[in-house]
Amino acid sequence: MTTVAQAHGLTAERLAELEVELERLRADVVAQLGAEDVDYIRRLIRIQRWSEVGGRASLFLGFLPPFWLAGVAALSLSKILDNMEIGHNVLHGQYDWTNDPALSSTEFEWDSSCPAKGWQHYHNYLHHTFTNITEKDRDLGYGVIRISGEAPWSAVNLGNPLYALGLALMFDHGIMFHDVDIGHVRAGKKPWAEAKQSLKNGLRKSGTLAFRDYVMWPAFTGPLFLSTLAADALANVVRNIWSFIIIFCGHFPSGALEFTEEECEDESKGHWYFRQMLGSANITGGPLFHIMSGNLSYQIEHHLFPDIPARRYQQIAPQVREICQRYGIPYNTGRLSRQFGSVIGKIFRYALPGRTKPKETIMPRTPLQAPTELVAA
Amino acid sequence: MPSGAVSSRSRARRILGQAVRVFDVAATPYGIDRYVELVRPSWSSSEVRAKVVQVRRTTRRSVTLTLRPNGNWTGFRAGQHTQLSVEINGVRQTRCYSMTNAATDRNGLIELSITAHPEGRVSQHLHQSMQKGQTVGLTTAQGAFTLPLGEPDHLLLVSGGSGITPVMSMLRTRCALGWEKPVTFLHYALTESDMLYRDELSELARSHPGVRVVRVFTDQPGAGDLDGFLSAHHLDSAAPGWADAEAFVCGPSSLMDAARSLFGRIGRGDHLHTEAFTLTQVTAEAGLIDGTVRFGASEIGRPSDGTPLLIQAEAAGLTPLSGCRMGICHTCTRRLCAGVVRDVVTGDLTAGPDVNIRICISVPVGDVEIDL
Numbered sequence: 001m002t003t004v005a006q007a008h009g010l011t012a013e014r015l016a017e018l019e020v021e022l023e024r025l026r027a028d029v030v031a032q033l034g035a036e037d038v039d040y041i042r043r044l045i046r047i048q049r050w051s052e053v054g055g056r057a058s059l060f061l062g063f064l065p066p067f068w069l070a071g072v073a074a075l076s077l078s079k080i081l082d083n084m085e086i087g088h089n090v091l092h093g094q095y096d097w098t099n100d101p102a103l104s105s106t107e108f109e110w111d112s113s114c115p116a117k118g119w120q121h122y123h124n125y126l127h128h129t130f131t132n133i134t135e136k137d138r139d140l141g142y143g144v145i146r147i148s149g150e151a152p153w154s155a156v157n158l159g160n161p162l163y164a165l166g167l168a169l170m171f172d173h174g175i176m177f178h179d180v181d182i183g184h185v186r187a188g189k190k191p192w193a194e195a196k197q198s199l200k201n202g203l204r205k206s207g208t209l210a211f212r213d214y215v216m217w218p219a220f221t222g223p224l225f226l227s228t229l230a231a232d233a234l235a236n237v238v239r240n241i242w243s244f245i246i247i248f249c250g251h252f253p254s255g256a257l258e259f260t261e262e263e264c265e266d267e268s269k270g271h272w273y274f275r276q277m278l279g280s281a282n283i284t285g286g287p288l289f290h291i292m293s294g295n296l297s298y299q300i301e302h303h304l305f306p307d308i309p310a311r312r313y314q315q316i317a318p319q320v321r322e323i324c325q326r327y328g329i330p331y332n333t334g335r336l337s338r339q340f341g342s343v344i345g346k347i348f349r350y351a352l353p354g355r356t357k358p359k360e361t362i363m364p365r366t367p368l369q370a371p372t373e374l375v376a377a
Numbered sequence: 378m379p380s381g382a383v384s385s386r387s388r389a390r391r392i393l394g395q396a397v398r399v400f401d402v403a404a405t406p407y408g409i410d411r412y413v414e415l416v417r418p419s420w421s422s423s424e425v426r427a428k429v430v431q432v433r434r435t436t437r438r439s440v441t442l443t444l445r446p447n448g449n450w451t452g453f454r455a456g457q458h459t460q461l462s463v464e465i466n467g468v469r470q471t472r473c474y475s476m477t478n479a480a481t482d483r484n485g486l487i488e489l490s491i492t493a494h495p496e497g498r499v500s501q502h503l504h505q506s507m508q509k510g511q512t513v514g515l516t517t518a519q520g521a522f523t524l525p526l527g528e529p530d531h532l533l534l535v536s537g538g539s540g541i542t543p544v545m546s547m548l549r550t551r552c553a554l555g556w557e558k559p560v561t562f563l564h565y566a567l568t569e570s571d572m573l574y575r576d577e578l579s580e581l582a583r584s585h586p587g588v589r590v591v592r593v594f595t596d597q598p599g600a601g602d603l604d605g606f607l608s609a610h611h612l613d614s615a616a617p618g619w620a621d622a623e624a625f626v627c628g629p630s631s632l633m634d635a636a637r638s639l640f641g642r643i644g645r646g647d648h649l650h651t652e653a654f655t656l657t658q659v660t661a662e663a664g665l666i667d668g669t670v671r672f673g674a675s676e677i678g679r680p681s682d683g684t685p686l687l688i689q690a691e692a693a694g695l696t697p698l699s700g701c702r703m704g705i706c707h708t709c710t711r712r713l714c715a716g717v718v719r720d721v722v723t724g725d726l727t728a729g730p731d732v733n734i735r736i737c738i739s740v741p742v743g744d745v746e747i748d749l
Contacts, residue, residue, distance in 0.1 A: 027723070033467070034466040034467045034468075035464075035466045035467040036467070037467060038464070038467035039467075046415060049407075049411065049412055049415055050415065053412065053415075092707065093706075093707025093710060093733075093735075096707060096710055096733040096735075097468060097733070098464075098467055098468055098469055099468060099469035099470070099471070099731065099732050099733055100464075100469045102411070104710075104733060105707045105710055105733075106710050106711075106733070109406040109407070110406060111406055120700075120706070120707075120708055121700070121708065124700060124701075124705075124706040124707060124708060125700030125701055125706045125708050128701070128705060128706055129700065129701040129703075129705065129706060205406075208402070208405050208406075209405060209406070211402070212402060212403060212405050216402060216403055217403065220403075269703075306705055306706075307705060307707055
């Protein structure tokens with residue numbers, strides 16, 4: 001059987017060269033890190049906090065529709081910034097080099113139901129280390145959505161679109177339960193005691209956040225209790241839908257789960273880099289879009305260098321793309337509507353039995369397109 | 378102070394503390410501090426921070442800072458130090474400095490004197506760029522090198538170079554307390570112009586009974602009261618009867634070694650107190666595996682075997698969080714409390730105290746301590 005690397009014409013020597021090039025690129029960026037990056041993330045944190053303060057304050061005037069709407073908008077902005085450009089990236093250790101406890105991956109906690117520690121385990125470790133390996137990377141489908149023809153079909157999968165909608169609305173809770181991972185416990189692959197601890201931590205964290213959003217702040221606004229509660233709930237849903245869209249666009253459009261455990265055993269760093277690039281997809285957009293998506297719109301660069309401050313991905317993207325072209329590795333990028341369209345297409349397609357790809361799925365456009373299709377099919 | 382005032386103040390503090398806790402829930406998950414600091418950067422409900430209120434450059438290589446710490450500062454005993462944190466090009470750096478003012482001061486201010494060392498990136502930065510109005514991070518006062526609570530019959534304070542700082546605080550405190558028993562202040566500087574607190578020391582010797590100041594300028598023979606380095610002869614002439622003194626010595630290791638041997642020889646080792654001012658050896662030889670690894674939080678120490686700290690921690694029976702074991706996931710990030718480590722991927726050296734390291738790819742270079 002040919003491996004994915006062989007199908008791309010990549011020998012061990014070629015992968016070693018790829019490793020050297022990418023390590024050099026990484027070293028160049030790391031050498032540039034400094035006050036500019038710290039100022040940037042602190043400015044965003046300030047914007048996030050002020051928008052939260054502003055949002056909470058305007059809900060005290062929530063009986064006036066413009067203030068209610070402004071409150072929802074400001075709180076949504078605050079939560080999106082917190083989860084994406086600030087939380088996700090700080091928790092990746094992107095700012096650990098600053099030695100600032102407020103920017104430390106071990107000390108940061110975010111405005112999301114999933115406790116930072118639990119998320120770090122399954123996301124930073126399992127997802128980023130075992131990206132794209134069947135059975136090991138659990139981020140694909142989140143255990144509830146069938147997103148690949150490789151996965152066996154059952155009648156339960158008919159609910160795919162419904163599950164996706166539910167997950168989008170409750171995404172932060174979805175992430176929390178994803179860490180608990182009942183599926184693996186049921187399959188006997190994870191001890192219940194471990195899952196129980198995750199569940200306990202998750203419920204405590206999400207309980208505190210729910211108390212804050214649905215009891216405490218509504219109570220502060222007195223007679224506006226219900227109006228504030230509704231605004232808080234809506235802001236959480238807006239954040240959930242937005243992060244669902246961005247995160248599903250990060251891996252789904254390209255077709256995933258391509259590597260077997262055997263071919264990744266004792267793999268070289270070069271092969272690891274190769275695997276990261278294959279499973280990820282970028283989204284094009286303006287500066288504000290990239291900030292709001294936590295620069296996960298540069299998913300390929302993020303997967304290569306998950307611990308480099310995300311604002312630097314834009315800077316290295318042209319070089320990564322050029323390297324991909326030279327090595328014949330697909331570089332999947334497209335505008336949001338196209339990428340998310342392909343995600344929706346897959347969610348509907350794989351609700352039904354069968355392995356064929358939906359028509360609208362965009363295949364990588366690179367010189368070596370044909371072998372990629374062979375492997376994926 | 379009337380006791381009523383004290384109890385009403387402590388009640389106010391308690392109520393404030395409870396209010397802070399309520400707001401902490403409202404401000405979950407960040408806590409109230411993260412909002413208050415938007416408008417008052419030096420305020421914090423738990424961290425010690427201080428505002429720079431005065432900057433003086435008294436010698437060519439030194440800067441004296443007067444700081445106003447926030448309410449989390451709990452005072453200090455003469456001789457103690459604090460860990461000062463500043464940011465240099467976005468990276469927070471932490472170094473230890475002794476308070477130099479009298480511990481009896483009630484004006485809420487502390488003073489630190491920093492000497493710029495040619496190899497010291499942090500001290501040079503402090504020397505060049507500290508300005509009035511800046512906010513710095515501190516810790517509460519630390520250290521057991523402190524002036525005795527009761528007045529000793531004979532106090533001997535010996536210092537070399539920037540080691541003058543803790544004993545300066547001891548002398549100032551002693552004078553402020555109105556102690557009158559003899560104290561000898563023996564200081565070694567390179568040259569007269571390098572000597573910190575030169576004028577003030579002369580003034581203290583003049584105006585306070587029992588204070589004797591003896592200066593030695595090691596690069597300027599003939600300019601001081603004595604020549605050369607610490608010896609029995611120096612002690613005999615500077616502090617007759619030194620064999621009965623309570624001695625406090627701070628300075629380079631050669632000075633402290635000399636003091637240890639002098640006091641050891643007369644069987645008075647337990648009356649000698651020393652404080653090392655260690656320059657972190659960033660230049661430590663890479664590949665050096667001799668040394669011990671201390672897991673501070675677990676109080677375990679073991680000789681280093683030259684493997685990454687994660688491996689060594691596991692070998693010591695600890696089970697630190699870890700993930701990818703290749704430096705990408707940051708699950709194993711820990712604080713390096715002291716010492717130097719080498720990154721096995723890049724070969725870069727990182728020196729403590731208080732920096733984040735990924736223990737899966739960090740090999741100790743010499744003695745290290747990590748928060749594990």
